[in-house]
Amino acid sequence: MPSRFKAADFLKRSCVIAGFIAVLSACQSDPPSPEHGALSRNTPITAPQTMGGALTAPGPIRLTPQLSPAERLEHSLGASFFHKPWVSAPSTTTDRDGLGPLFNAHSCESCHRKLGRGSVPTRSTRESSGLLFRLYGNGAMGSQLQTRSLPGMDAEAQIDIRRENVALVREFSDGLRIELFAPRYTVSEGQSDASLSPRLAPPLIGVGLLNAIADDDLRAYADPDDRNGDGISGRYLLIQQRPGRFGWKGEQADLRTQVAKAFHEDIGISSSVFPLDNPPHCEMPSCVTIDNKRTDISNAGLDAVSGYLSLLTVPQARLSESAEDVQRGWNLFTRAGCSACHRVNLTTTTHQRALLSEQIIHPFSDLLLHDMGQHLADSADDPLAREWRTAPLWGLGSNGGPYLHDGRANTLLEAVLWHGGEAEAAVQQVLTFNSGERAALLEFLAAL
């Protein structure tokens, strides 16, 4: 497949490195390219059946059928470490022990159900779900709240969840009113003085492809000070000199580190990337690994999980179904300006794996952080509170809700209407849509 990578994109950037994990404050001032948001408004969408290049396939997310049975077998270890639960140490199955002592889940699978999106608990974090809480402020509990623990030790806290209050009302020109309910969180056990930032486990669609987007592409997309005056900024965190791209706040620059971080924070599995157990001064059995200088998961294990996730299928879009509505929805989507951030066309860089190399993909995301407004902000004073990474929209139709970072939106329409900040202008456009146009827009999103 020919690369659409433009060499000129390299040259236009002049980034100031603001330091380790700092919001990029001054970056390039790229004028909006004619392809910004990709396909022009009137281009019929016929191609994006191949949402994820060669990895595109109908059916559930799974290891790509492009691989032969023998090649698929090579991914057993990664699949195993992803799907199977971890147990407490010491266990007879030494390669699967090291759980906790504090953790959110026993396995990757328990949040990323069938490799898809996590669920939201109905009442409390005591239920298993795909929702966890990051913590601002780096207090005693670190950067994440662990709501599970091994017996003999207390979990850090439990959070009760309520959705009673209407936080926002959106009204369409034709009079339709939609009330939007925001979740309220209260600490029901344990203590937490830090502000809570809820995060829902995202579907693991095309993460290998996103990992293979060149750093320079992200730098080229960024426009932190909105120099081009289109009302859209686009920032990224700098992670050891690289633009972040994974996580709801784009906190990790590469897939392997993201996997290691999730193992560490979510399951309590140490690795060479995050060698200390959580909490650092733990005296529980699971922490003997520190003394033994042995990490819970080996480098080979980390590579295996990242490799497995990299080669999962990307759901095939169903854009040919009810084509007229979908086509209309696509036009409305671009007309409202959604594709300014939900960027349609990206191209991966050259990669040793042909399936990931120079693929034209349609994640509908620029992977950058954008100000999403006060209603979606998750803290009063943190500079990142209003910033969220553009959620990729591929697989939206086949993976179901709930949507947004904390799963507050039960429907796609609610998800759209929650957008604020840089997206407010686009939402105002959407609010002018009549019922037929609304239906067409949702039809389009559900076909992705």
Add this chain to the structure above:
Amino acid sequence: MPAPKMIFAVLLSLATSVASAAVPSNTEASNTKPSTSEQSINDTYIQLAAAVYEDSLIAARELQSSVGTLLKKPSEKSLAKARAAWRKARVPYQQSETFRFANPEIDEWEGKLNSWPLDEGLIDYVADDYFHEMGNLGAQLNIIANPVLKIGGQEIDARNITPELIESLHEFAGSESNVASGYHAIEFLLWGQDLNGTAAGAGERPYTDFAVGENCTHGHCQRRRDYLQAATTLLVKDLEDMSARWQKGGDLHAKYINLSPEQVMTNIVFSIGSLSLGELAGERMKVALEANSTEDEHDCFSDNTHYSHYYNTLGMQNLFMGQYQRINGDRVGGPSLAGIAKAKAPQAFERLRLAMNDSVAKTNALVQAAEFSQPPMKFDQMIAEGNSRGKALIVDAVNALVEQTAALEALAKEIDVDHSGALAF
């Protein structure tokens, strides 16, 4: 080794029947019943599933009875008999596993029965030397030692160890933390930890762990007895449920009456493909081999893994061929995917038939090495680093299953059975 000969007898007879039945012709049909022309592939599916789950139930009840004897009169002999009953109980159950993958109803249910890996430290004591290192801290982990469990900030009243308690712990604190029940929990209670690493030997729990009064070893014997009894009772109950679901009036029976034959074929391909490649060749063999992990194997406490793998493989062949030999020796079966395949795509059928025979033979080679070679080499010894003979045995079995999967996918394509699901891990 308790009762291997008896099991091997079953094994041999099955392998023989498989070999002769490999040609699903009308001449073979006289061996199976019923074989009326009206019987559909749907009926065969129901018949096989009903039989294999009923067999699993029958064998689990025998295990329950042996456990009763062990608890009534703990001795070397009664423990050995309970262990033998456990091994026998695995024979039909492992053959049933192929039904799991195309049926979410079974897949959701089976975690309670066959969950693995097992968090043994949550159930009972683990290695003594470990406690010396950790002081009292480690002792707080296990359910048997603790009438009050503190998990995730919640206190659970565990004074009475009942099937209900075990079942509730299964669902507790995490969707997949199947820590407390099923075959492997019972296996752990009957054998204890296998502390031999990749050297010879299985778990060596003494029968006195179940003794009443001053003969009790490792403490908390009454609670350990309660646990074993409760876990066994729960196993029987769960199998009663699943068995009933395949009988007339059950939901799975109804489901398969109503599915189109094409959907049944899709399910068969999905099932065999999933178990063959991702689960058995991948998860249960390649991963264990790659990790060289001591006891990273399926039936790790009892060193019964070779039989588990063999009967998994046999179960796949049963489903494809539409036949099953029950634990009492009766044969059931009828119209099969194999029959349809043979008529529609004889070459692709022949490739798969040979591949399945080879898979059965190569997993049987694991059984031969583990039970009848001198000295026997168990699966956990085979995976030891530097054991080239053991590695070769496993690699052969893995390769046979890979070829079986490739042959299955080729066949499915040729006879237009949607097999995309079979590619899932």
